[in-house]
Amino acid sequence: MTAAAPTRGPRTADLWVRISRAIERAPLAVPLVLLAVVLTVVTDRFLSVDNLTNVIVAAGIVAIPGLAMTLCIAMGEFDLSVGSTVSLTGAVACTWIVGGHPAGVAMLIGLLVGAAVGLFNGLVVTKLGVTPFIATMAMLVIVRGVSLAYTGGRDAIVSSPTLKFLAAGRVFGVPMPVVLAVAAALAAWWVVNRTRFGRSVCAIGSNREAARMSGLPVDRVRTAVYVIVGAAGGVWGLLISSQLQKGSGQLGLGFELDAITVVVIGGTSLLGGRASVIGTLLGALLIETIRNGLNLLNTPPAYQRISIGLLLVVALTIQAMRRNTPRGGPR
Template sequence: MSGQSPGPAPAEARGTRRAPADRVRQALVAAPLAVPLLLVCLVLTLATDRFLTTGNLENVLVAASIVALPGLAMTLCIAMGEFDLSVGSTVALTGAVTCTWLVDGRPTLVAVVAGLVVGAAVGLANGLVITKLGVTPFIATLATLVIVRGLSLVYTDGRDVIVNDEALKYLVAGRPLGVPMPIVLAVLAAVLAWWTVNRTRFGRWVCAIGSNREAAVISGLPVDRIRIAVYVLVGLAGGVWGVLISSQLQKGSGQLGAGFELDAITVVVIGGTSLLGGSASVIGTLLGAILIETIRNGLNLLNTPAAYQRISVGLLLVAALAVQAIRRKAPTEALDDV
């Protein structure tokens, strides 16, 4: 019949009209730090004209990339419901070994590989103590933190090991295709981490262990082997961190890396990966690293004392844990989806 008024729009049409808003909401869920990061950048842009410059933004991304590398490995560990407190000490020992081997006249590649092997060995020791001796991760990695720090000081005899090696320096100062090497390494590591978490059995198994370890054991998963492998990856990533820091400073020292474990854990937690385990957010970890280094950079530009940088990292960690606790206790489905 002509002149008939149109009925209500079908659900599909209404859903289509809401699609852009839904996509924005899903993006914010996937990357919850995007808005805080933009706000921090806005504040720093207004506070100092030195922040929004090409050179400064590149410095922020380079620093964030160096922190993101161990953060991505720590993401797997925390998704498994565990964490590693020994990463900072691993940085010191790895850097000390690498620089000492360089001073002794060994090729740069050999020295770097030696440092990475040391980092992986520390991770293997953690994994074996935790899985085979039944020591809790907190106690085991805390003990490793102290032991490895002591080994670093003994190995260097308490002195800085100064080097001047162009090949080692390239790991931080190199610019393949005009892009700083740390950013290249972080992008490659992020792609590998995302693929591992979302496209491999290993990534699914890691999250399954974090969700319910007993159920994972009953299901027949090789739980101990997976846990050991994750700790080896964290140790190896700590080794990469140590090599990069030594490349940047052109020295090894038993004092390097103090407190770095807080950074590695914080970038993961503020990025949305729960300390209770069961899920992993690779994008969140990357944004967490960028947020922390943006804040540090801004505090430097504003001539804020260095101690406040550590305070800011601690406050971010507390805030992230508080948000996670609120989300767990939220009674409504809407809050669960935030």
């Protein structure tokens, strides 16, 4: 008699199915864990509490505009002016503080400036019919110029406990940027999965004309998304100025790449129609973990930018391969 080959029980099979589905929903979790393991082996400073806190705080800061950009990219568009918005927002807020205005009022004005940039982008795109790439690229140059002109090319140095609390403060022991990022993530998840606005964003990204014919207020939704991105860029600018305690027309250079990269590597397609909030959060963590690891290994800053650019290329390549793969699977 021969013994029957052992087979996996239903519980084991069900476990593997759940694991596979979890990986599909959060594909960056695996490379993030592997990267953490590698950094733990090559440097003994990675797992220190202070270092992990720095990584999470940095990820939280970039995740806030990334979550807003998730809506924009899910809509099939993107905003290249967000880096310049960071600069202008911080410059305005810090200049107002230097001028003797209350820090809270100055920060509010900064946020309104960021939202105004987003509103202008939305109106140019929807009312004038300019493509988002051209419109937001033009705004990138214009807003940067306005920021430099507003500051006169000089840094606005501040010493404001209120502004500093935004980046260095803690709420029940949790760093304030992490608190803001968690709140933004919960709001983004709710908007995407539980509101008509979120469904409209994805519908516009899937087929704008079909969404318009179905009665959706396409132009209003598009404009609102740009306002959200502008406001998120304003929050980003306040956080950076809070860290540095200054406003400058030079801040935010290249930040638009970071905001777009965390979204794309997180699984949100540049073609639109789908938004991944969890993917964006993991994308922010992955990018900041890479940066942190390169810093621990004393890698020059230029190579950090190269690594982020290469990561974006890899993510776009994977998206292209998925689009070109037949539904029946690879042949």
